[in-house]
Amino acid sequence: xxxxxxxxxxxxxxRQADVFERARRFxxxxxxxxxxxxxxxxxxxxxTSGWSLVGPHVLAAVxxxxxxxxxxxxxxxxxLAWPSSALLSGLIVAFxxxxxxxxxxxxxxxxxxxxxxxxxxxxxxxxxxxxALALLVSIPLFATGQSWWGAGGDLGWPFLALVVAGGAVMVxxxxxxxxxxxxxxxxxxxxxxVSLADPSAVAEMFxxxxxxxxxxxxxxxxxxxxxxxxxxxxxxWVGTLAAVTACVGQLVGAGQAYLLxxxxxxxxxxxxxxxxxxxxxxxREFAR
Amino acid sequence: xAKKMPRRLVALSASAIAAIYLAGFxxxxxxxxxxxxxxxxxxxxVTASTGPxxxxxPAPSATNPAGPTATTAPAGPTATTAPAAxxxxxxxxxxxxTSRRGNVSVSITVQRGRIANVTISGVTTQYPVARIxxxxxxxxxxxxxxxxxxxxxxxxxxxxxxxxxxxLSKAGA
Numbered sequence: 001x002x003x004x005x006x007x008x009x010x011x012x013x014x015r016q017a018d019v020f021e022r023a024r025r026f027x028x029x030x031x032x033x034x035x036x037x038x039x040x041x042x043x044x045x046x047x048t049s050g051w052s053l054v055g056p057h058v059l060a061a062v063x064x065x066x067x068x069x070x071x072x073x074x075x076x077x078x079x080l081a082w083p084s085s086a087l088l089s090g091l092i093v094a095f096x097x098x099x100x101x102x103x104x105x106x107x108x109x110x111x112x113x114x115x116x117x118x119x120x121x122x123x124x125x126x127x128x129x130x131x132a133l134a135l136l137v138s139i140p141l142f143a144t145g146q147s148w149w150g151a152g153g154d155l156g157w158p159f160l161a162l163v164v165a166g167g168a169v170m171v172x173x174x175x176x177x178x179x180x181x182x183x184x185x186x187x188x189x190x191x192x193x194v195s196l197a198d199p200s201a202v203a204e205m206f207x208x209x210x211x212x213x214x215x216x217x218x219x220x221x222x223x224x225x226x227x228x229x230x231x232x233x234x235x236x237w238v239g240t241l242a243a244v245t246a247c248v249g250q251l252v253g254a255g256q257a258y259l260l261x262x263x264x265x266x267x268x269x270x271x272x273x274x275x276x277x278x279x280x281x282x283x284r285e286f287a288r
Numbered sequence: 289x290a291k292k293m294p295r296r297l298v299a300l301s302a303s304a305i306a307a308i309y310l311a312g313f314x315x316x317x318x319x320x321x322x323x324x325x326x327x328x329x330x331x332x333x334v335t336a337s338t339g340p341x342x343x344x345x346p347a348p349s350a351t352n353p354a355g356p357t358a359t360t361a362p363a364g365p366t367a368t369t370a371p372a373a374x375x376x377x378x379x380x381x382x383x384x385x386t387s388r389r390g391n392v393s394v395s396i397t398v399q400r401g402r403i404a405n406v407t408i409s410g411v412t413t414q415y416p417v418a419r420i421x422x423x424x425x426x427x428x429x430x431x432x433x434x435x436x437x438x439x440x441x442x443x444x445x446x447x448x449x450x451x452x453x454x455x456l457s458k459a460g461a
Binding site for chain 2: 144255
């Protein structure tokens, strides 16, 4: 009896230490770092926007994304896995969708983000940024509004500094600075050039909430490791292409979808480039 | 994985981008102030056009310089742009308004020649539909597509107004 009690006492601290060690290791991974950054953004933006409004909204998106992940992975591999990617996709969906969106719609969009990851994939992984694709599809499906509240669209400039600081830590970890810099340089460069001809056409692009949305997209969505390039040269052209697409989309009246279209076009172009690289040389000769 | 970009180069590039941004921000300052003053001084007015907006906000109105508060909801049909309520044919009509930030679609039900109900059936603008959720009630109260501007959702309100106009034109307005 005494021996049993002593065993129980010994096990508990070991388990606790094990959990802490696992948590510490997870936080050191890119996903863990991103989760910590998102938790900080959620803490500030949620407190400002009001938890009664934001809380159910975030829960709906995260639950939708995680349930879809657990269900799909469970069916395909017949095992349970911690849905860390889905958790992040759900948070991005929640941050961008207006918190007034119906919880059922938010739940569905979160699930759609995860489902798209499993449906549209190559041997290298998923093709499109899951949250961007689901949010784009939700516009014609549910006429959703996207306020980018989690990016600080309605908050002051200090919050943007928090977004940039958190994003910089993340981008440094995953080595995607060329991608972010190419995107932001092209994006603001093009809008600045357009402003020389017609300032009123692009004046809002330099102001809230559009600046916050573009910065959030560049730091946290464009850099999604599976859908973004590793090589620096590829990062530069993908970032440039995404920015040009977004700018053109905005100027021709794509409405709220212009940033999402930009990142998805960049994803698609990278997938084509990767497929072309892996195609054997003889097949490419034949194609010519 | 490629070697990491030197932090000094990152800082230099980020500074250059910040300079580009600030140049654009400063250069568009006047235009933004103009847009803001126009948006705050003019209620969202209905125009005859139902086509895509060119992105230019309506010209300032000399008759309503005090802003949206000057256009308090009239009890009946407005004398300015609203046609006589009896001119509408009974039925349900849809319309879509376009703005630089996306579209708004509405469905209008006309009963006994009057606008009985207005529903926002679709929104693809930057801002959540909640920001313009109060506009359908204004249309019913005023029996007209002339609604107040919504601060922070100017384009959504414009697109809504154009959508109402498009639907009312089908109703024989």
